[in-house]
Amino acid sequence: MATRHDTAAPPAKEGGAAPGRPPVVPTEAEQRHRARLSRRWQRDKRWSPYAFVSPFFLLFLAFGLFPLIYTGWASLHQVELTAPTDMTWVGMRNYTRIFDDDFFWNAAKNTLTIGIISTVPQLLMAMGLAHILNYKLRASTFYRVAMLAPYATSIAAASLVFVLLFGRDYGMINWALHFAGIDAIDWQNDKWPSQIAVSSIVIWRWTGYNALIYLAAMQAIPQDLYESAALDGASRWKQFLHVTLPSLRPTILFTVVVSTIGASQVFGEPLLFDANKGASGGAEHQFQTLGLYLYEQGWVNQHLGRASAIAWTMFLILILIGIVNYVISRRLRASS
Amino acid sequence: MTTTTTTAKPVEPEDAVPTARKVRRPKSARAGGQMHGGPIAYIVLGVFTIVSLFPLVWTAIAASRDNNRLAQNPPPFQFGSNLFHNLDLAWNDANLGKAFVNTTIVAGTSAATIVFLSTIAGFAFAKLRFRGRGALMLIVIGTMMVPPQLSIIPLYMMVAKLEWTDQLQAVILPSLVSAFGVFFMRQYLIQALPDEIIEAARVDGASSWRVVWHVVFPAARPAMAVLGMLMFVQTWNDFLWPFLVLSQTGNPTVQVAVAGLGRGYTPDQSLIMAGALLGTLPLLLVFAIFGKQIVGGIMQGAVKG
Numbered sequence: 001m002a003t004r005h006d007t008a009a010p011p012a013k014e015g016g017a018a019p020g021r022p023p024v025v026p027t028e029a030e031q032r033h034r035a036r037l038s039r040r041w042q043r044d045k046r047w048s049p050y051a052f053v054s055p056f057f058l059l060f061l062a063f064g065l066f067p068l069i070y071t072g073w074a075s076l077h078q079v080e081l082t083a084p085t086d087m088t089w090v091g092m093r094n095y096t097r098i099f100d101d102d103f104f105w106n107a108a109k110n111t112l113t114i115g116i117i118s119t120v121p122q123l124l125m126a127m128g129l130a131h132i133l134n135y136k137l138r139a140s141t142f143y144r145v146a147m148l149a150p151y152a153t154s155i156a157a158a159s160l161v162f163v164l165l166f167g168r169d170y171g172m173i174n175w176a177l178h179f180a181g182i183d184a185i186d187w188q189n190d191k192w193p194s195q196i197a198v199s200s201i202v203i204w205r206w207t208g209y210n211a212l213i214y215l216a217a218m219q220a221i222p223q224d225l226y227e228s229a230a231l232d233g234a235s236r237w238k239q240f241l242h243v244t245l246p247s248l249r250p251t252i253l254f255t256v257v258v259s260t261i262g263a264s265q266v267f268g269e270p271l272l273f274d275a276n277k278g279a280s281g282g283a284e285h286q287f288q289t290l291g292l293y294l295y296e297q298g299w300v301n302q303h304l305g306r307a308s309a310i311a312w313t314m315f316l317i318l319i320l321i322g323i324v325n326y327v328i329s330r331r332l333r334a335s336s
Numbered sequence: 337m338t339t340t341t342t343t344a345k346p347v348e349p350e351d352a353v354p355t356a357r358k359v360r361r362p363k364s365a366r367a368g369g370q371m372h373g374g375p376i377a378y379i380v381l382g383v384f385t386i387v388s389l390f391p392l393v394w395t396a397i398a399a400s401r402d403n404n405r406l407a408q409n410p411p412p413f414q415f416g417s418n419l420f421h422n423l424d425l426a427w428n429d430a431n432l433g434k435a436f437v438n439t440t441i442v443a444g445t446s447a448a449t450i451v452f453l454s455t456i457a458g459f460a461f462a463k464l465r466f467r468g469r470g471a472l473m474l475i476v477i478g479t480m481m482v483p484p485q486l487s488i489i490p491l492y493m494m495v496a497k498l499e500w501t502d503q504l505q506a507v508i509l510p511s512l513v514s515a516f517g518v519f520f521m522r523q524y525l526i527q528a529l530p531d532e533i534i535e536a537a538r539v540d541g542a543s544s545w546r547v548v549w550h551v552v553f554p555a556a557r558p559a560m561a562v563l564g565m566l567m568f569v570q571t572w573n574d575f576l577w578p579f580l581v582l583s584q585t586g587n588p589t590v591q592v593a594v595a596g597l598g599r600g601y602t603p604d605q606s607l608i609m610a611g612a613l614l615g616t617l618p619l620l621l622v623f624a625i626f627g628k629q630i631v632g633g634i635m636q637g638a639v640k641g
Contacts, residue, residue, distance in 0.1 A: 048543075056453055063512075133381070145627030150391075154573040156612070165391065171411075172394070268579075291485065
């Protein structure tokens with residue numbers, strides 16, 4: 001794009017912005033000055049957008065992309081926490097080592113099950129809540145704020161509270177369950193109960209947040225879609241099925257992706273839920289997630305190279321999930 | 337919820353006024369279109385409100401008891417008399433004074449920087465035309481999909497090399513960037529900032545920076561406040577990265593300090609709960625005051641354009 005002086009100057013004559021001002025013939029010096037100004041103006045207009053977006057990209061390169069790639073590089077080396085700068089090339093050995101490790105597969109399985117039992121009920125409940133909140137209600141702001149209060153609670157505080165609530169002998173949840181005739185459950189040491197307990201912390205913190213995101217999307221659905229559906233004789237349930245859900249598809253996809261990423265990273269909850277405060281995720285590794293396994297390998301066993309291999313495996317799994325998600329959503333779109 | 341799911345009855349036009357109102361009221365054809373929620377809606381919401389708030393109330397109750405009285409059946413539901421004693425102990429035990437100062441510095445710096453950078457970048461994406469805009473915006477959205485935790489190992493090596501372990505800049509620097517923030521400000525500025533105002537400023541000869549200072553920032557102020565609060569909450573609650581680079585007693589953030597309370601052979605539960613309460617209280621206060629704006633902000637950021 002060449003600098004065009006003629007269009008850069010404000011069109012005083014055509015616009016009528018300055019009516020009645022007699023045309024002034026500028027002197028040569030003034031013309032040069034104007035040309036310089038307009039060149040500067042053009043330059044500013046052309047480059048300032050890049051100046052505005054570059055800090056984001058520079059920071060992302062430095063603290064997001066570069067470390068991610070470097071993690072891949074480190075995963076091919078033997079690196080110890082004690083001397084993080086000494087790297088010895090070992091090729092794929094870190095990967096074969098972790099794939100041979102039963103604890104890796106255990107952690108992968110736990111991450112998957114905890115991910116499912118925390119994400120699925122969470123998003124379903126959020127959807128139901130959003131639907132209810134979409135009605136005209138008294139004090140609706142109060143419910144929204146109250147539901148979001150767990151989001152303001154940190155993982156650390158929430159996990160510690162839930163440890164107490166899920167206590168075997170004096171925990172409130174077992175106490176409440178005994179009224180239903182259920183014997184005390186060992187929430188920390190039994191496999192499924194402990195995974196459910198860890199998931200419940202996630203569910204508690206994020207359901208309200210997701211409900212608000214669904215609610216926002218629901219409020220953006222044009223009302224006449226419902227009106228015409230109602231005129232066609234669609235029941236409330238049918239309206240929800242055939243108007244609300246299809247309109248929410250992009251939002252649902254978004255929350256599924258975000259929750260999946262979150263679920264693959266679960267770390268603080270199982271770390272703090274452990275009575276022994278170790279990184280093993282319970283005495284039998286019954287709720288050790290991949291995030292916790294990564295921490296154990298890197299910071300407890302001090303093998304940063306192996307931890308990097310775990311990180312990259314997690315990343316590849318996420319990409320895979322992303323592709324599957326994309327394919328499914330395309331299928332859905334094509335079929336509808 | 338209570339109104340039955342009957343389909344639209346044919347409404348006779350210009351009928352007698354009372355019947356017309358009766359027929360019309362429950363239908364979505366009514367002006368505004370929003371349906372009233374019935375008792376079931378209130379019951380469900382009530383249950384969820386209790387479930388949401390109960391653990392927080394219980395934290396306060398547990399923090400006010402003494403440890404022996406906490407281990408009992410049924411669990412105590414009333415406040416005890418030890419609250420201030422426990423808060424005092426937790427405060428000193430976990431170095432919470434320092435932790436609060438640290439967390440305020442970290443969260444404040446991060447939130448302010450994110451808001452500033454997100455506003456200028458969001459403005460460029462919303463209102464300026466430049467080559468590669470669409471592709472760059474796609475990259476921004478794409479970066480939201482990259483989990484930041486997967487970068488911790490090189491970051492840790494970097495911090496170790498720079499000898500920044502236990503120093504706050506190690507926590508602050510990686511948290512200065514937020515793709516969500518850019519996306520959020522873009523969404524807001526697209527509709528909140530009319531193109532004519534920018535054009536008018538440009539015709540008056542304002543440079544891009546002047547436009548940002550005198551037009552964009554004033555227009556974006558409400559969204560900047562909301563984004564600032566969201567980012568403050570997020571950074572305040574960050575756990576994994578501060579946990580890795582900061583020690584639990586030397587120079588912790590609040591979350592790291594609170595997490596450290598549970599250690600030891602016979603952890604004092606009410607002490608832990610007092611620490612958890614102290615760590616959560618400031619944010620709950622922010623929520624009590626600005627909850628409505630924060631809710632609005634999350635909902636605003638959720639809608640795509």
